[in-house]
Amino acid sequence: MANVVVVGAQWGDEGKGKIVDWLSERADVIARFQGGHNAGHTLVIDGEVFKLSLLPSGIVRGGKLSVIGNGVVLDPWHLESEIKGLRSQGVEITPDTLMIAENTPLILPIHGELDRAREAQISVAKIGTTGRGIGPAYEDKVGRRSVRVADLADDATLELRVDRALVHHDALRRGLGLEPVDRADLVAKLRAIAPTLLEYAAPVWKVLNEKRKAGKRILFEGAQGALLDIDFGTYPFVTSSNVIAGQAATGTGIGPGSIDFVLGIVKAYTTRVGEGPFPAELDDADGQRLGERGHEFGTVTGRKRRCGWFDAVLVRQTCATSGVNGIAFTKLDVLDGFDTLKICVGYELDGERVDYLPTAADHQARCTPIYEEMPGWHESTEGARSWADLPANAIKYVRRVEELIDCPVALLSTSPEREDTILVTDPFAD
Ligand code: IMP
Numbered sequence: 001m002a003n004v005v006v007v008g009a010q011w012g013d014e015g016k017g018k019i020v021d022w023l024s025e026r027a028d029v030i031a032r033f034q035g036g037h038n039a040g041h042t043l044v045i046d047g048e049v050f051k052l053s054l055l056p057s058g059i060v061r062g063g064k065l066s067v068i069g070n071g072v073v074l075d076p077w078h079l080e081s082e083i084k085g086l087r088s089q090g091v092e093i094t095p096d097t098l099m100i101a102e103n104t105p106l107i108l109p110i111h112g113e114l115d116r117a118r119e120a121q122i123s124v125a126k127i128g129t130t131g132r133g134i135g136p137a138y139e140d141k142v143g144r145r146s147v148r149v150a151d152l153a154d155d156a157t158l159e160l161r162v163d164r165a166l167v168h169h170d171a172l173r174r175g176l177g178l179e180p181v182d183r184a185d186l187v188a189k190l191r192a193i194a195p196t197l198l199e200y201a202a203p204v205w206k207v208l209n210e211k212r213k214a215g216k217r218i219l220f221e222g223a224q225g226a227l228l229d230i231d232f233g234t235y236p237f238v239t240s241s242n243v244i245a246g247q248a249a250t251g252t253g254i255g256p257g258s259i260d261f262v263l264g265i266v267k268a269y270t271t272r273v274g275e276g277p278f279p280a281e282l283d284d285a286d287g288q289r290l291g292e293r294g295h296e297f298g299t300v301t302g303r304k305r306r307c308g309w310f311d312a313v314l315v316r317q318t319c320a321t322s323g324v325n326g327i328a329f330t331k332l333d334v335l336d337g338f339d340t341l342k343i344c345v346g347y348e349l350d351g352e353r354v355d356y357l358p359t360a361a362d363h364q365a366r367c368t369p370i371y372e373e374m375p376g377w378h379e380s381t382e383g384a385r386s387w388a389d390l391p392a393n394a395i396k397y398v399r400r401v402e403e404l405i406d407c408p409v410a411l412l413s414t415s416p417e418r419e420d421t422i423l424v425t426d427p428f429a430d
Pocket of ligand 1: 011012039127128129130131132133135223225228237239240275
């Protein structure tokens with residue numbers, strides 16, 4: 001039986017929600033392995049809209065086990081309100097349908113405050129974060145001063161963990177002009193929320209390995225996109241976790257050999273939210289049109305997304321670093337009606353052609369895109385369910401993308417509706 005990892009292969013917002021939902025129906029277990037409530041998925045099921053940030057998409061489908069792995073940073077109060085909201089929409093959430101890894105680090109209120117205070121003060125290198133405390137929570141994880149889910153079960157341990165964190169945070173806060181942390185209030189809040197979390201706490205690594213041995217299908221649901229990866233993204237304008245497919249193993253506790261298929265989600269053009277380099281960004285009417293037709297506004301922060309032509313250089317790179325076996329190509333219909341389309345096929349750097357995005361910031365800044373032009377199409381591709389429904393130029397565009405990124409299309413999505421999908425290769429096939 002196959003286990004599938006889904007990763008965003010650009011800067012996030014590639015349309016993962018629909019694809020993950022489509023795949024969750026075929027899976028027994030759906031696991032998140034990185035990020036936190038900086039992600040935002042909107043699922044439309046039988047006309048009803050479900051908004052998810054932290055919980056795996058499988059939660060809205062009955063009879064599945066949803067898992068939050070240790071690679072996630074978890075805001076307990078956000079979790080509580082997301083669970084409450086979904087329950088009010090009739091979604092059943094019990095310890096049989098949701099498990100949280102005991103070794104998951106928590107996002108505390110001080111992390112959000114720190115994230116926002118830094119973004120407000122640092123004018124030289126503003127990242128444009130979601131302000132949800134993701135970065136500071138991961139800093140505490142590698143700094144070995146996190147409060148983790150299991151720590152909530154014992155009062156003495158909890159106080160010890162809080163003290164360890166506050167030695168660091170109070171010093172930092174003094175420097176930023178923030179008040180010291182109210183220790184008693186933080187401990188009281190954590191004690192109050194503890195039962196809600198502990199109800200779902202489990203040794204996720206063990207459960208997943210048992211499921212795998214029993215032949216269950218596991219879907220690993222990535223958040224954000226590979227260009228926001230802490231190691232391989234456009235650092236420092238990245239999120240603070242590893243986003244690439246290898247993280248599915250370390251972020252849940254299964255071996256890398258248990259991953260059978262990596263599906264990269266790729267949008268037919270490029271967008272990014274927040275600051276940072278974006279070589280193929282369009283600051284003209286074409287960019288405006290992509291944003292309007294694609295409804296490119298952030299689900300979490302409501303920010304307008306920056307838009308540009310498809311950048312094959314970047315996607316070839318992310319397909320390589322995640323070992324993508326096939327892509328799900330989304331939002332092709334947004335390109336309907338353009339006379340001419342452009343694809344970025346390389347960069348010019350100081351008079352030389354380069355075929356990858358260099359790491360040095362000054363090199364990135366001097367990279368100018370080299371475009372290949374292709375004829376567009378005027379027919380609608382929205383809702384196409386087979387290749388025969390697509391105009392010839394749309395098929396040529398898809399085929400050229402496959403060549404340029406050196407990876408085949410496994411799925412083609414032509415509208416937000418689940419059924420409007422052309423299946424080429426089933427990632428879960430044996
Ligand atoms: P953080 O993850 O809140 O620290 O934000 C760091 C960067 O990642 C910012 O540029 C955010 O806009 C971006 N980011 C975080 N989560 C998402 C997402 O789910 N989609 C797109 N961009 C994201």
